[in-house]
Amino acid sequence: MFTPIRNVKIYEQVIEQIQGMILDGKLKKGDKLPSERDLAEQLNVSRTSVREALRSLEVIGLIECRQGEGNFVKERFENNLxxxxxxxxxxxxxxxxxxxxxxxxxxxxxxxxxxxxxxxxxxxxxxxxxxxxxxxxxxxxxxxxxxxxxxxxxxxxxxxxxxxxxxxxxxxxxxxxxxxxxxxxxxxxxxxxxxxxxxxxxxxxxxxxxxxxxxxxxxxxxxxxxxxxxx
Amino acid sequence: MFTPIRNVKIYEQVIEQIQGMILDGKLKKGDKLPSERDLAEQLNVSRTSVREALRSLEVIGLIECRQGEGNFVKERFENNLxxxxxxxxxxxxxxxxxxxxxxxxxxxxxxxxxxxxxxxxxxxxxxxxxxxxxxxxxxxxxxxxxxxxxxxxxxxxxxxxxxxxxxxxxxxxxxxxxxxxxxxxxxxxxxxxxxxxxxxxxxxxxxxxxxxxxxxxxxxxxxxxxxxxxx
Known part of the structure; x- marks a missing residue:
């Protein structure tokens, strides 16, 4: 019998990877994420997919994008969700x-x-x-x-x-x-x-x-x- | 005195517009959203910004993207957040x-x-x-x-x-x-x-x-x- 293949989109996989880094304690509050370019290279996906994932995490309130500085795990999570x-x-x-x-x-x-x-x-x-x-x-x-x-x-x-x-x-x-x-x-x-x-x-x-x-x-x-x- | 200008990103404005349509009752459960192209034209923003906004709403669990059919307001919202x-x-x-x-x-x-x-x-x-x-x-x-x-x-x-x-x-x-x-x-x-x-x-x-x-x-x-x- 075949196992149904779960249809996971590329940007969802990027999110899962970043969440995984948080779960493993590799990313903590206030930490800077790797650059979009590095993430795209490391995960072997397009920069568009990386950007979609980062935007979503920003909307959820987990990360913040500081202009010119990059993406950071938030320090304070109040008033999200x-x-x-x-x-x-x-x-x-x-x-x-x-x-x-x-x-x-x-x-x-x-x-x-x-x-x-x-x-x-x-x-x-x-x-x-x-x-x-x-x-x-x-x-x-x-x-x-x-x-x-x-x-x-x-x-x-x-x-x-x-x-x-x-x-x-x-x-x-x-x-x-x-x-x-x-x-x-x-x-x-x-x-x-x-x-x-x-x-x-x-x-x-x-x-x-x-x-x-x-x-x-x-x-x-x-x-x-x-x-x-x-x- | 000046009022501080709120730094709202383009994709956030797109999200706000879509949320506004929901609040006004123009979009209901199961409804199809306008196409990416139409949204971009109507809001006078790039398709990239529209796509980022839609992805975020998908991650939040408000909309779902059905391949080949377009984006829909979800029918069921359980197990999100x-x-x-x-x-x-x-x-x-x-x-x-x-x-x-x-x-x-x-x-x-x-x-x-x-x-x-x-x-x-x-x-x-x-x-x-x-x-x-x-x-x-x-x-x-x-x-x-x-x-x-x-x-x-x-x-x-x-x-x-x-x-x-x-x-x-x-x-x-x-x-x-x-x-x-x-x-x-x-x-x-x-x-x-x-x-x-x-x-x-x-x-x-x-x-x-x-x-x-x-x-x-x-x-x-x-x-x-x-x-x-x-x-």
Missing amino acids: IEPLSIIFLLEDRNPIEILELRKIIEIETAYLAAKRITDEEIKDLKDIVERLKASKDEAESAKIDKEFHYRIAKSSGNFLIVNILNILSSLMDRYILEARKIILLTGENSEYLLNQHENIYTALSDRNPDMASLYMKKHFEMIERSIENK | IEPLSIIFLLEDRNPIEILELRKIIEIETAYLAAKRITDEEIKDLKDIVERLKASKDEAESAKIDKEFHYRIAKSSGNFLIVNILNILSSLMDRYILEARKIILLTGENSEYLLNQHENIYTALSDRNPDMASLYMKKHFEMIERSIENK
Whole structure:
């Protein structure tokens, strides 16, 4: 019997080779890749195929092309992967409430983990964020600080995947649940109440109380859900 | 004052245009894209830039190129996005236990949602999977059925993002926590116990009991964690 031959395109093979170098530890964060010419020669493929592969890796967010310097493995990978999932979500015609549902699930437990793992330094930073939220008179500014607050808690969970996936979900929310804060502020809940919820979460985290941290995060998301359902 | 000029590459502009057509609803799942030549003419860019953009969208998993037919928006988007996160996870040198930690968080609540939303048809399918798991004598086969079991529960949650993100986490586990089942079977817990856990989860789902479903899923993941910690 014959084994079906897998139809792998040339540029895909180039990508696989580069991924292989990363998996083998031959390429690390910030490293410079071989030049297009060298890659083409070493892999015995056309420079067009190499360029297609490099472009794709750039779009995926794994490498960056610095003009005149060459191609490098990225140092920071935050905020990638976002567009594809966002586009797919739209093509699949999904209900934006799903984004909130998953965020709620993850953030409640993230608060629990963060309360166990948060450092003194991180507590101080979080306190500053709450103070800035209190002082802010501008709603656009408050929305930004609010997002920063949730991001810092994700970071304090110490779980890289949680940070990445909450980033993706936060971007999806920005796109599909526009101005969640505005909706909340317009539906009976006032900004003082919203601020109070953030303060409660902060206090539980600074007390390193996982149960209270997740409880207050739960109440926070229940309020968001209620506001969006009632809008 | 001057506004900094954003350095957007030609192929990125092509991608943005195509994404824009999707966002505007002009391109839907399965639709054929304009030809490379037409795109180049309409956007007034070189065919090389168009080809680079299309390749990137293909790598991201948004479009597929059918030889001799042209480029199409994909019909199904499952199992994309996977490689980038996997490579990034490696480059960041993270601890594989983070994958399990996040899977546990999501799957416990997924079981809860699934118990509320599962259809009669899905209960029947899940029962078949448990029966196949019971009958399987081959560990590789059992591992496959086990994965199918978790995938079906994610589907029954009705949340598209949960299915997608658990798929990504499951692939990451395959790569970094090799043969989790084997580890479990070697560390004192036997295959009957593992089977029993799956049966309990199934029963709670077929009873449409959210609390029991999430409780049994929790016990299941606690056992997995215990086994991996003790290995």
